[in-house]
Amino acid sequence: MFYYIIALFVIALDQLTKYLIVKKMELGESIEVIEDFLYITSHRNRGAAWGILEGQMWFFYIITVVVIIGIVYYIQKAAKGKMLFGVSLGFMLGGAIGNFIDRVFRNEVVDFVNTYIFGYDFPVFNVADSALVIGVAMLMIQMLLEERALKKEKTHGENGTHHS
Numbered sequence: 001m002f003y004y005i006i007a008l009f010v011i012a013l014d015q016l017t018k019y020l021i022v023k024k025m026e027l028g029e030s031i032e033v034i035e036d037f038l039y040i041t042s043h044r045n046r047g048a049a050w051g052i053l054e055g056q057m058w059f060f061y062i063i064t065v066v067v068i069i070g071i072v073y074y075i076q077k078a079a080k081g082k083m084l085f086g087v088s089l090g091f092m093l094g095g096a097i098g099n100f101i102d103r104v105f106r107n108e109v110v111d112f113v114n115t116y117i118f119g120y121d122f123p124v125f126n127v128a129d130s131a132l133v134i135g136v137a138m139l140m141i142q143m144l145l146e147e148r149a150l151k152k153e154k155t156h157g158e159n160g161t162h163h164s
Contacts, residue, residue, distance in 0.1 A: 003075050003090035010094025014127035015101060018110040030114065041114035043124040046107070057103055064100045068093065084142045091135030098128030 025031075025042040032039055048060070071093045079086035102109040111124040 003079060003086040003093070006087060006090030007094035007097065010091060010127065010131040011098050011101070014094070014098035014131070017112065017127050018102065021110055021112045025112075037116055039114040039116075040112050041124055043111040043114070044106075045109045045111050045124075057107060060100075060103050064096055064103070067096050068100070071096065082142065084138055084145070088135045088138035088142060091131045091138065093135075095128040095131035095135060098126070098131070102128075 021040070021042050025040075027042050027044065030039045030041040047056070071089050075086060075089050075093070079089055099109050109126065109128075111126045111129070113126060113130070114124045115122045
């Protein structure tokens with residue numbers, strides 16, 4: 001249940017911030033937060049990351065539904081007793097649903113976080129995108145930890161120090 005609460009928090013924060021951007025800012029308007037680094041910019045995206053596959057909403061609907069079903073399945077079947085894994089799935093579920101809501105109800109995704117990292121104008125993103133990235137990073141950490149534990153277990157078993 002905890003993992004679904006994380007997803008609901010991500011969805012609520014994502015939708016609230018997007019609502020505020022749509023209601024309070026003109027498309028293309030930008031507010032400086034940290035000079036030459038962080039801006040709040042009202043932007044719309046009809047594709048995936050960096051605008052790829054623009055206009056292919058049917059594709060995003062199908063893929064997102066499959067991803068959501070997969071994440072819920074893994075939360076139910078594989079996350080028990082694996083806090084980091086479950087939290088990562090909660091972030092990914094919230095992010096996927098947050099952008100899915102935009103695609104269904106707006107036919108585009110509202111983006112607004114605009115960063116310049118070492119002079120590079122990074123593509124504008126939103127809370128849902130951030131949650132997806134955080135979730136994937138946490139999942140990778142979980143996988144590395146599991147792989148490390150397996151290698152350690154295998155090494156101890158080969159050296160005769162492992163007892164059943």
